[in-house]
Amino acid sequence: MxxxxxxxxxxxxxxxxxxxxxxxxxxxxxxxxxxxxxxxxxxxxxxxxxxxxxxxxxxxxxxxxxxxxxxxxxxxxxxxxxxxxxxxxxxxxxxxxxxxxxxxxxxxxxxxxxxxxxxxxxxxxxKPGLLIGTERTGLAFWRNTMAQWRTRLACYRTDLARARTALTFVRTGLALAAISRTFLSSERFVVHSFLAYGVLGVGLFLFFGALPTYLRVRRSRMTPPRHQTLVEVSGATLSFLENYQDLEQTEGEKKTKETMLARLGDLLGNYCTILYPSPASRERTHLARERNVLAAQRTIAGCYRTIYSRARTGLAFIRTGVSFVSLGIGLIGYFGLGFKSFFDAMLIVIGLLMIIDGGLWYLPVRKEQAELPRTRSAVLAG
The missing domain is CATH 3.30.300.160 (Type II secretion system, protein E, N-terminal domain)
Structure with a gap:
């Protein structure tokens, strides 16, 4: 032998x-x-x-x-x-x-x-002295880095939820204003002017009360975490994998995707495997690597959750904008042109602005969405 x-x-x-x-x-x-x-x-x-x-x-x-x-x-x-x-x-x-x-x-x-x-x-x-002589120190550093990115992405998703909440109040306020305009113009359904103007006042209060919240969230898109965060977190995770993981050990060949985030997700797909090397101290290092790969997977999942949250926010604005454009056109068609048609025109303009703004929220992440598998079987098939 x-x-x-x-x-x-x-x-x-x-x-x-x-x-x-x-x-x-x-x-x-x-x-x-x-x-x-x-x-x-x-x-x-x-x-x-x-x-x-x-x-x-x-x-x-x-x-x-x-x-x-x-x-x-x-x-x-x-x-x-x-x-x-x-x-x-x-x-x-x-x-x-x-x-x-x-x-x-x-x-x-x-x-x-x-x-x-x-x-x-x-x-x-x-370099000697920069790390405490062990690979796990570097692995712990990258886990902290990815945890920080996930926290920032969670803050971003919270801001998007605030924007959608503010949009709900804006939508409710404009809807009440449209009801008030109908009360004031309708000849078939007579309502006391006090009630009509009261509904208008409540609608304007909701609209102008929620608008500053939305504008603050919108301005925050220009400061971290912003759109570039998705690219930065992907780059940080990829840097960790290149330094501490053997990507050649991943099994199976997958079709190359267009976006960095989608390619990074494929790299992690088949990597995680619990190893039991000898000696025992080496096993702890492999388990530390395992935790880092799982952290990288959570980071990528956090990126995709943020993408969907952003897309959902954009679609909510587009949907609301289409509704108000349709409502404004309907009011003009029903009551005809007149002094109060100014309000109908404002509804149409606000609706168009919402559609444009919703597109600005949605379109930048459309490419990433297209790279996601649509079904569970597609995920398993790789």
């Missing part, structure tokens, strides 16, 4: 230990025990909780360490630097260690190749 595994390792250019562990089921503990006996030295496992001093990491080239198969992991109180190495007996590797750290006392411990790769990946992915 060992000879066969060795041939496979040479042909595939991968470490022998990886072949033995992944394909022949040899436990990592047994591999490390065999390596300890072979090199007559202690062994060390990957652990992202190791407090590696930043001075040991400064200036270390990750690619060169990966090629040579070593990594500094501990600095004792007496100045001894503990080196994790795939082959502690390699003279070239020892010379390279002295090149970086000088003639300091060293202790070499054997480690599996993937442990060396994990050390390099976690402790050298940013």
């Amino acid at each position: 060992l000879a066969e595994a060795a041939r496979a390792a040479v042909l595939r250019k991968v470490p022998l230990a990886r072949i033995l562990h992944a394909e022949y089921g040899v436990e990592r503990e047994n591999l490390l025990a065999a390596l300890r006996n072979h090199y007559q030295c202690a062994s060390i496992e990957y652990d992202e909780r190791l407090p590696i001093p930043p001075e040991l990491l400064a200036g270390l080239p990750g690619s060169r360490l990966a090629q040579s198969g070593w990594f500094p992991v501990i600095k004792d109180a007496d100045g001894t630097v503990v080196i994790a190495a795939c082959d502690p007996s390699d003279a070239a590797m020892r010379s390279e260690v002295e090149e970086f750290f000088g003639p300091a006392p060293f202790e070499f411990r054997v480690a599996l190749p993937d442990a060396i790769a994990w050390f390099i990946q976690d402790f050298l992915h940013d």
